[in-house]
Amino acid sequence: MKRIGVELDGVTVTAVLFEDKAPVTVAKFWECLPYEDRVTHGKWSGDMFHTNTDFAFELDVSKWAFGMENPVGYQAPGDIVFLPVAKEIAIAYGGARFSWVTGPMMVSAIGRIEGDLTEFAKKADRLQWEGAKRIVLRRL
Amino acid sequence: MKRVVVEFDGKAFDAVLFDDQAPIICNNIWNALPLEGPATNTKWSGDMLRLWVQIPEPPERENMSQLQNPGDIIFLHKWNGLRFVYGQARMQGPNGAHPTPLVGRMLGGVEELAALGSRVEWEGAARIRVRRA
Numbered sequence: 001m002k003r004i005g006v007e008l009d010g011v012t013v014t015a016v017l018f019e020d021k022a023p024v025t026v027a028k029f030w031e032c033l034p035y036e037d038r039v040t041h042g043k044w045s046g047d048m049f050h051t052n053t054d055f056a057f058e059l060d061v062s063k064w065a066f067g068m069e070n071p072v073g074y075q076a077p078g079d080i081v082f083l084p085v086a087k088e089i090a091i092a093y094g095g096a097r098f099s100w101v102t103g104p105m106m107v108s109a110i111g112r113i114e115g116d117l118t119e120f121a122k123k124a125d126r127l128q129w130e131g132a133k134r135i136v137l138r139r140l
Numbered sequence: 141m142k143r144v145v146v147e148f149d150g151k152a153f154d155a156v157l158f159d160d161q162a163p164i165i166c167n168n169i170w171n172a173l174p175l176e177g178p179a180t181n182t183k184w185s186g187d188m189l190r191l192w193v194q195i196p197e198p199p200e201r202e203n204m205s206q207l208q209n210p211g212d213i214i215f216l217h218k219w220n221g222l223r224f225v226y227g228q229a230r231m232q233g234p235n236g237a238h239p240t241p242l243v244g245r246m247l248g249g250v251e252e253l254a255a256l257g258s259r260v261e262w263e264g265a266a267r268i269r270v271r272r273a
Contacts (some may be wrong), residue, residue, distance in 0.1 A: 040261050043181050043188075046234055101186060101228045128180050131264035 002030060003140040006091070006113065008039070008081075009133040013120045014140065015080055017111040022069035026110055027095035028057040029089075035137045045073070046118055047073070047094025049127050051135070054087035068108035072102075073097075077121065078113035093117065093124040142170055143273035146246060147223070148179070148256055148266060153249030154273065155213060162243050165215055168195050169243060174271035176223070181260055184234065187227030189257050191268045194220055205242040210254075213244035222270065226253040247263035 002017040017026045037053045061067040061084050068084050075081060075092040081100070082089050083105070090098055090107070100108045113120065128132055141156040159166035169175075176192040190210070201217060210216060212225040216238065223231070224246070231240045246253065260266050 038262075041181070042183070043186055043261070044184060046183050095234055097234065099184075128183065129178075129265050131260070132262045 002026065004033065005136075005138045005140050007134075007138070008059060008120060009123045009126075011119050011123045013113045013117065014115060015078075015111045015113045018070060018109060022108055022110050025059060025084075025108055027058065027068045028109060029055060029082065030139065032057060032130045033137055033139045037135055039127065039135045040079075040132045041124075042090065042096075044099040045090065046092075046096035047077070047088050047121075047125070048092045048096035048098065048133040049124055050090040051088045052132075055082070055089070056087070059084055064104045068106065071106040073104060073106055073107040075107075076112075078117050080111040080113065081107035082110045083107050085114040091124070093121040100118070142166065144173065144244070145271050146249065147212070147269040147271070149252065150254060151249065153252070154188070154247040155244055155270075157213075157244040158203060158242065158245060159175055162241050163201055165198045165202055165243050167199050169215070169222070170272070172196065174269060176269040178265040179224075179260065179268045180255075180265045181257055182223065184232050185223070186229035187225065187254065187257055188229040188231070189224045189253065189260065191222045191224065191270070193212065193222065201239075203242050204239040206237065206239050208240075208242075211246040211250045211255060212242055213242045213246065214240045215258050216240050222267070224253055224255055226250055226257045
């Protein structure tokens with residue numbers, strides 16, 4: 001099972017990727033690692049932040065319902081989701097639901113942070129107050 | 141309508157309070173002026189800045205709005221503070237949209253407010269001051 005390290009502003013957590021549920025997306029995502037960016041807090045989705053530099057891979061989304069693998073409409077704290085149309089990932093750290101201007105959106109669930117989320121969530125919550133922070137995603 | 145001035149980034153913009161439509165809430169705001177504090181983007185409501193100040197909680201809901209437009213100034217009971225709409229936005233939370241009192245409107249400076257909202261997203265909270273004109 002593929003695992004990654006997610007480092008946000010000096011705090012690192014481990015996440016498992018859903019190779020079984022989203023094999024194509026996870027494989028393409030894996031090839032982009034390591035990935036470094038500055039993340040910003042979402043403005044529509046509650047306790048959730050997102051990347052801002054495109055994940056530079058193409059997906060043939062025509063064969064999947066909702067245009068993505070493993071589509072979900074709800075997120076739990078620690079869930080990592082991918083939005084193909086925006087080529088971004090978003091991570092929930094509390095009460096969150098991926099949304100945009102017109103409301104909640106389906107997104108592709110590609111992984112989940114394991115273990116204690118407390119310190120990571122504290123860092124994520126500061127994004128709203130302190131602005132963008134560095135994130136690094138690495139293979140483990 | 142009572143006239144106020146909204147200040148940020150060294151600039152000042154005129155705004156009005158709808159004391160004819162929301163007299164109790166606007167009176168509480170007016171009596172609390174000047175108000176100054178940090179402003180952040182909201183987490184659920186889109187292009188909307190929240191000014192983190194405390195206004196004496198009014199007992200009633202007045203001039204309830206379902207939709208918001210750029211330039212609108214709104215108050216939210218219990219959560220308090222003032223919110224300034226600068227683009228695509230709707231007051232909402234995890235359980236959907238909240239009808240909310242529309243208490244005023246910017247008479248200019250919406251583009252500057254949008255620039256502030258974008259900057260806050262990347263650089264963190266900024267200060268906004270509201271005073272009587």
